[in-house]
Amino acid sequence: MRRPKSKKFRKQERVSEEEEINLLNSWIQFQPPDSGSNPMSLPPLPKDAPVGRLHDDTYSRYAGASRFHQFPLSKKTKDALREAKFVAMTDIQRASLPHALCGRDILGAAKTGSGKTLAFIIPVLEKLYRERWGPEDGVGSIIISPTRELAGQLFDVLKIVGKNHNFSAGLLIGGRKDVDTEKQRVNELNILICTPGRLLQHMDETPNFDCTQLKVLVLDEADRILDSGFKQALNAIISQLPKRRQTLLFSATQTKSIQDLARLSLKDPEYLSVHEESVTATPTMLKQIVMVVDLDQKLDMLWSFIKTHLQSKTLVFLSSCKQVKFVFEAFKKLRPGIALKCLHGRMKQERRMAIYSEFCEKRSVLFSTDVAARGLDFNKAVDWVVQVDCPENVASYIHRVGRTARYKSCGNSVLFLLPSEIQMLEKLKAAKVPVHFSKPRQERLQPVSSLLASLLAKYPDMQHRAQRAFITYLRSIHIQKDKDIFDVTKLPIDKYSASLGLPMTPKIRFLNQKIKSKAVSTKSILVELGDSNKENFVEVSGKKLDTVTFKDEETENGLLQLADTANEDEMKSSEIGEMIPATRVLKKKKLKINVHRPVGTRVVFDDEGNTLPPLARIADTQSGKETMLLDPEQKAEYYRRMREDLKKGDKEDKLVERQRLREKRIKQKMKWKAEEEDDEDDISGSEGDEPETVDRRHKKKTKVYFDSDSDSESESEEGERKGNTGITTSAVTLEDQEALALKLLNSMHS
Template sequence: MRKPTSKNLRNQQRFSEVQEVELLESWIEFGKPDSGLNPLSLSPLPKEGPIGRIDESSFSNYAACTRFYQLPLSRKTKDGLSESKYIEMTEIQRASLPHSLCGRDILGAAKTGSGKTLAFIIPVLEKLYRARWGPEDGVGSIIISPTRELAGELFDVLRNVGRNHSFSAGLLIGGRKDVDTEKEHVNNLNILVCTPGRLLQHMDETPNFDCSQLQVLVLDEADRILDAGFKKTLNSILSQLPKRRQTLLFSATQTKSVQDLARLSLKDPEYISVHEESVTATPSRLQQTAMIVPLDQKINMLWSFIKMHLNSKILVFLSSCKQVKFVFEAFKKLRPGIPLKCLHGRMKQERRMGIYSQFCETRSVLFATDVGSRGLNFNNAVDWVVQVDCPENVASYIHRVGRTARYHSGGKSVLFLLPSETEMLKKLQEAKIPIKLIKANSKRLLSVTNALSELLVKSPDTQYLAQRAFTTYLRSIYKQQDKEVFDVMNLPLEDFSASLGLPVTPKVRFLNQKIKGKKLPEEEGPLLQRGNIDKDEVVTVRRKKSHVDDLEEEVERDFLSAKEAAVDGEANEDSIPATRILKKKKLKINVHRPIGTRVVFDEEGNTLPPLAALADTASADGLLQLDKVKERYEKLKEEMKQRDKEDKQLLRQRLREKRTKEKMKLTRARQEQEVASEHEEDMSGSDGETIDNKSRKRSKIYFESESDDDEKKGKKDNVGFSEDSISLEEQEALALKLLSSMHS
C-alpha cells in the first residue's frame, strides 16, 4: 500500500479545514442569539450532551453554554484553550462570545480581572480562520492597547491561545529601537497588537502599509483610548481603516457616549455589562478602606505602612513620575527591609518590562503612576494596593484597585485622602464601591521626616528630586477638573515641603499669579495663614539662584501653556495671566473701525483734511484737488524709484570694488609666498642640505657692518629679506674668506 505523500496530506488538510469552516458557519447561523439578548439569562447547558451537529438540520445551542468546548470554535482554537488551561468561561465571556462570534459589534463592560482578554482574542482568531486568511492577505485584525505593558500581556495571551493557527502576529509598541525591522515585516503580519502612537507611525512612515482589508478592530481599555489624550491619534487611525468591519470595545468602565460611538462607526452594537446589576462595581473579594491623612503626614504614613507589611506584595500609586522617582530613591537609601521597585512612563521600554516581570515573580514594593493601573495582571499575587494620592475620578480608582483580587483571588486596598478630598469618598460610595473609612493607629505611626532631611543634605540629587516631586504634585492637583475634590489653594505648602525633608519651600509662581489675579475674600484669611500663603506672594523665603529657580521656570511654563490649560481646544481663563499672551493667539484688525479720522493743523492752527498736506497750498479756494494730489503722488513715486535705482547701483559698485581689493590682496600674498619659496630653494644648494629640511628651517638674516656701506649702496634687496641684509654673492664671498682663514 502506497504511503500518502506530503502533497496529499496538505490537500486532505485543506479539505478538512474547508469542511470544518462550513460546519462552523452553519452552527453559528443556526444558534445565533437574538439581538439584545443577555446569554446569562438563559439556563446553562448541561456539561454532558451532544456538541455541534445533532442531526442533519439542527445543532446544539451555544448561546447558553458555560465551557469553551461547547462553543462553535475551530479545533485549533479549542486545542490552544485547553493547552493553556482555559476550561470554564467567565461571565463576560459567556455574555459576549455568542454575539461576537456572529460578527456583531460589542461594547463590553466588566469588572477588572474578569477575563475580558479572551472575550476578544477568540473572536479575532475565529473570524480570520473562517475567512481562510493567509499571509498574502495582509492585516486582518488590529488590537489597540493604551499602554505598552498591557499590549505585551495581550500578545502573550494571543500566542498561547493561537499557537496552533498559522497566522502571523506582531507586537508594535513604542520605546523600542527596531522600528526599521518592524517596517520590513509589518506588511506580512495578519494580527497587530499595538499602542496607538506606534500604529500611527507605521501608517504614516511604512511604505505600502495597507489596512483596507481589515476584518476586526479591538480597543482594549476603550474608555482610556477614547479620551482626550488619544483623541487626535485615534481619529487619524480611524480615518485610514475601512468602515465595514467588526469592532469590539472592552473596558472595566465602558463609555456610552454617542459621539465616541459615532467616531468608531459602530453598527447596532451589543452593550454587555455583566456587572451593571451587581451590588458592587469592584470585585467582591476586594476589601477596600480609606483613611484621612494630612498632606504633611502622607510620606510618614506610607513608610509606616511598608514597615508593617514587609511580607506582602504592595503596589503604591502616586500622581506623577517625579514623585515616584523621589519616593523610590529616598526609601531605597533609607532601607525599609523589603525590595523596592518603580514604574513610570519616562522609563525605557526594556527597563519597564524587566521591572514588571521582576515584580510578578518576587515579593516587593512597586511605586507606580497610573501607567500600571490598567489591565496589568501581576500573576494574581498583589496583596495590597495603596493609593497615596487621590485618583482623578471613580473610573481611575476602579482600575487602580483592580490590580488585586483578580479572578478568584482576594486582595486589599487603602486610599489616603486629604481632609479637603472627603468629597471623593462620597462619590465612590455613590458608585456602588463598598469602601470603609477607618482611622490610622497614631501610636504605630513612624516619622521619617528627620531621616529625609539628613538624606537631602548629604545627597543633592535626592534634594533635587524632592523639589521636583513637590512642584509636580501641585501641578497634578492644579490640573484636575473636579474642583469639588481638588483645590490647590487648600494645601499647606510649608508643612508639605518640610515633610519631604526640604530645607526651604520652593516657589511656585503660578500660585502667586493666581492669587494676584483675583481679590481674596475675607474668609480666606485663616486658610492662607494655615497654608503659610501671603496675599502678595506664596513663599517669602529668599535663596541663591540654583537649579530650584530653573525648576520654577519649567513649572511656570507647564502651568501657563495653552496645552495644559486647554480642554478640547478651549483655554481656561483662570490659568492664563493677564500679562502673558499665548503663542497661538493672533492680533486681529477690526475691519469696521472708522478711517480717516486724523486731524491735521496748518501753520496758523486751522484744521485741515488728512490729505491736505499733499495738496497745492497756493490755490485760491483752499479746497482739496484730487487730480493734482494724484499727479504729485505719481511724481514723488517716480523720484523715489529713481533714487532707489541709484542707491542699488551705488551699492553694487561698492561691493564690486570691495571684492576687487580682496582679490588683489590675495594675489599679492600668493606672489610673495612663491618668490620666497623660490629663494629658499636657491639657498638649499649652497649648504648641501635637502630642500625639505632647509624649507623647515628659519631663514637667517645677516646684518651688514659699517665697512660694507659703500658696497651696499645702489643695490636692491632680495625679496624676503630686510633692508639691512646682504646679498647672496656677498654671503658666498664671506664664506670663502672664513674657510681660507681656517685652513691658513
C-alpha cells in the same frame, strides 16, 4: 527535525478545514442570540449536553453555554484552551462570545480581572480562521492597547490561545529601536497588537502598509483610548480603516457616548455590562480602606505601611513620574527591609518590561504611575494596592484597585485622602464602591521626614529630585478638572515641602492667578502687638520694616494660612502688609537701583580743613613737593603731558600684544602642519578612504604667513603668497622652525 507534510496530507487537512468551517458557519447561523439580549439570562446548558451537529441538520444551542467546548469554536482553538486549562467561562465571556461569533459590534463592560482578554482574542482567531486568512492577505485584525505593558500581556495571551493556528502576529509598541525591522515585516502580519502611537507611525511611514481588508478592530481599555489623550491619534487611525468591519470595545468602565461611538462607525453595537446589576462596582473579594491623611504626613504613613507589611506584595500609586523617582530613590537609601522597584512612562521599554516581570515573580514593593493601573495581570496575586495620591475620578480608582483581587482571589487596597479631597468618598459610594474608614495606629507611625532631610543634605542630587516631585505633584492637582476635590489653594504647601526634606519651599511658576485667600482681621493683631511693637514686626537684612509685601507666587504656595472673614475677595497689598509672616524665611527681594536718585558731590579738604575743588591737589614733578595748581594754564599743561605719556604707553602695550599674538599664531600654524603630515601618513597607509575631511579644520581659519611683519597685508602681497586654491605656497624651512621654537621658549622663560 520536523518532517515536512506530504502533499496528500496537506490536501486532506484543507478538506477537513473546509468541512469544519462549513460546520461552524452553519452552527453559528442556526440559533444566533437575539439582538439586544444578554445570553447570561438564558438557562445554562448541562455539562453532558450534546454539542455540535444533531440529527436532521440541527445544532446545539450555544447562547447561554458556560464552557468553551460547548461553543462553535475551531478544534485548534479548543485544544489550545484546554491545554492552558481554560475550561469554564467567566460572565463577560458568556455574555459577549455568542454575539461576537455572529460578527456583531460589541461594547463590553465588566469588573477588573473578569477575563475580558479572552472575550476578544477568541473572536479574532475564529473570524480569521473562518475567512481562511493567510499570510498573503495582510492585516486582518488590529488590537489597540493604551499601554505597552498591557499590549505585551495581550500578545502573550494570543500566543497561548492561537498557537495551533497558522496566523502571523506582531507586537508593535514604542520605546524599541527595531522600527526598521518592523517596517519590513509589518505588511506580512495578520494580527497586530499595538499602541496607538506606534500604529500611526507605521501608517504614516511604512511603504505599502495596507489595512483596507481589515476584518476585526479591537480596543482594549476602550474608555482610555477614546479620551482626549489619544483623540488625535485615534481619529487618524480610524480614517485609514474600512468602515465595513467588526469592532469590539472592552473595558472595566465602558463609555456610552454617542460621539465616541460615531467616531468608530459602530453599527448597532451590543452593550453588555455583566456587572451593571451587581451590588458593587469592584470585585467582591476586595477589601477597600480609606484613610484621611494630611499632605505632610503622606510619606510617613507610606513608610510605616511598608515597614509593617514586609511580607506582602504591594503596588503603590503616585501621581507623577518625578514623585515615583524621588520616593523610590529615597526609600531605597533608607532600606525598609523589602525589595523596592519603580515603574513609570519615562523608562526605556526593555527596563519597563524587566521590572514588570520581576514584580510578577517576586515579593516586593512597586512604586508606579497610572501606567500600571489598567489591564495588567500580575501572575502572583498583589496583596495590597496603596493609592498615596487620590485618583482623578472613580474610573481611575476602579482600574487601580483592579490590580488585586483578580478572578476569585482576595485582595486589599488603601486610599490616602486629604481633608480637602473628602468629596471623593461620596463619589465612590455613589458609584457602588464599598469603602471603609480606618484610623492609623499612632503608636506604630514611623516619621520619615527628618530622615529625608538628612538624605537631601548628604546627596545633593536628591534635593533636585525632591523639588521636581514637589512641583509635579502640585501641577497634577492644578490641572485636574474636578475643582470640588482638587484645589491647590487648600493645600499646606509649605508643610508639604518640609515633609519632603526640602529646606525651602520651591517656586511654583505655573500658578499665574492669585489664590483667593481668606482674609484675617488685623485689629486684634494690632491690639495684641501694640503700636510700639509695630516696628519690630519683621526684620529683613538688618533693616526694620513697618510692612511686608509678599510675591504672588508665595501667596499662591499657601505660605499664609488665613482665617475666615465676611469678605473673600482677592487680598490687597495693604492687607497683606499687616498679616503675620510665614514660619519660613522668605527669599530676599532684589533691589532695583533708582536712576533718578539725588547724586552727591565730592568735597576735598586740605591739611588745615579748608575745602578745595575736586582734583586740585596735584604733585609738582619738578620740585617733588605738593603744590596747589589752581592756575588753569598749569593744569592744562599737566593734562597735556599726561595724555602724551598715556599715548606712548598705549603704543608700547599694543606692540607687545601684537608680538604675543603673532607668536601664538605661529605656534598654532606649526601644530597644524605637524598634524597635516600625520594625517597624510594615515591616508597613504589605507586604501579606499576619502581624504575630504583632512583639511576640515582649515575651512574657517584665518591664513597666517610666517614672513609677515604686520597683522594685515595688502591684496597684492597676499596674492603672491597664494596659489589658485587659496592655500599658502610659501614653505617654512627646518631652520626657520627651530629659530621660531627657540624664540618661543625664550619668551616663555622671560
